[in-house]
Amino acid sequence: MRPDRTFIPLGRPLEGSRAVAETVARCRPQVVPAYPISPQTHIVEGISSLIRSGELEHCEFVTVESEFGAMSLCIGASATGSRTYTATSSQGLLFMAEALYNAAGLGLPIVMTVANRALGAPINIWNDQSDSLSQRDSGWIQLYARDNQAACDLHPIAFRLAEELSVPVMVCMDGFILTHAVERLDVPEPGVVDEYLPPYAPCQVLDPDAPLSIGAMVGPEAFTEVRYLAHHRMEAAIQRFPELAGRYAKLVGRRAEDLARGYRLEGARTVFVAMGSVVGTLEDAIDEAREQGLSVGAVELTCFRPFPAARLRDLLADAEHIVVLERALSTGLGGILTAELAAARAGEGRQRTTVVAGLGGRPVTRKALRTLIADAMARRLPPLSFLDLDHTLLRRAHTKENGR
């Protein structure tokens, strides 16, 4: 393969984490409290180095003692009027859990990258989406990136959305698969981000000169109403996200991010639903299946919270069989996304099948997807299955348990 010299490349080679760090820096956060944890570490290291080199000015990077400290500091910084950012993964996110709910309850527009990683025990540093999905009821908007360009582009949109709605936003990107991948990426120009994202203008600020209290006790007389308002505030993102994403896409000249998006849905009888980095491999597998005349398509979900029920009902309206690829497991239930689709009445009355794939870093290969597509088309899939399950290993485990 000889290079074509006439081709002018767009973007430059960057690691996903570095590109996210540079994009976040262009959003001009003022406070970044962070604690390192794999696979997120390169992101906050990148931001730290951008502050040290002077490329990111007027920003305080705070090395904290824990993730609980990181999110608590985010709450303080955001409540005093600073644009605030942090990043974490896995057990780090769980350690933040209490503060996550407080950040959302207080309506603080914090933006956080979650480099998705499995939860222990057993300890596992590799990718799945159990961590962020475990916090789906925390009151944070959750956006999932299909690739590193999306991971970058979702951050300016996340800050804009968070500050407009007073709701914190998690941008979730698959750990290692995206964070540690080097590819050609476009980091938006500082002028572009400045045009898109005005300086943070908080509607309420903690100020020692004008003391007030936030998050004070609310009893049974008003707590339901507080939650009702929070629910409706977050639901506004269903309208605002596509609009803000569209405006950003015009500025950078790329395809706009959307709540959810269909891929080759025309005449598709079997439709796969997925979130995150598996979407690229899935689309390649679908192209291959289409070439063989199989009527298969995909729906990529970017916005998991708020859950775009109406959009998903539209996208899945013509599907006969829906196969949900899940990179997490609700033990004792099965697929988290499948349950949400059912609650949203997306694809109602049609067969819905859950396939748990890619737990704890197991690669989701084109070969496995090829077999899965064939099984799905032949209606051979049980309601819940696990992709590439190692039956020899399971038999060994069963024998050991029975022998006890």
Added chain:
Amino acid sequence: MYQIRVHGRGGQGVVTAAELIAWAAIYDGHYALAFPSFGSERTGAPVEAYCRIADTPIRSREPVDAPDAVLVLDATLLHRPGTFKGLKAGGLALVNSAASVAVPEAPQLLAVPATRIALARTGRALPNVPMLGAFAAASGAVSLEAVHTAVELRFAGPLARVNRDGADDAYGYMTEAESETEAVEFDVPAAFAAEREARHAA
């Protein structure tokens, strides 16, 4: 799509090798995607990294299972099962070794003394950049100019120059060695002895 799998041991710059191939391919105007196999990073443990090069955006993020090229940064991994797994017929197999070697899984195996070149040029036994130069020569998948650009942007100051020289030496070695002497059956102790000699010579 041109796919590369890099094998080596933790500390030899395996991940950087795959990344630099991607950098070079991108400077050549291609799309490229490089990523490691994400093991727990331990010095000396076998490590894999992957790189894909294409002229259209690369969507697939699965590990490379049918490589067009396999680069082995540590000759002790030659007989490890899976090192040449899925290598396409007529694909490139390149090992870091001062001695000419042969393995049944990859009869086309080419050797380049990457550690010896690295020691001579940089004073450090990091074979990855010379392997990159050798890969450019043997595959044509990336240009030497793009390798220079990648190395100069990756390393700072004098380190950039000596690494660039290392890439050039390996590139030259491969282009001159096209009518190479016939390979001998791989002999680990002999290869180690050759490496040791090279180290003493350096």
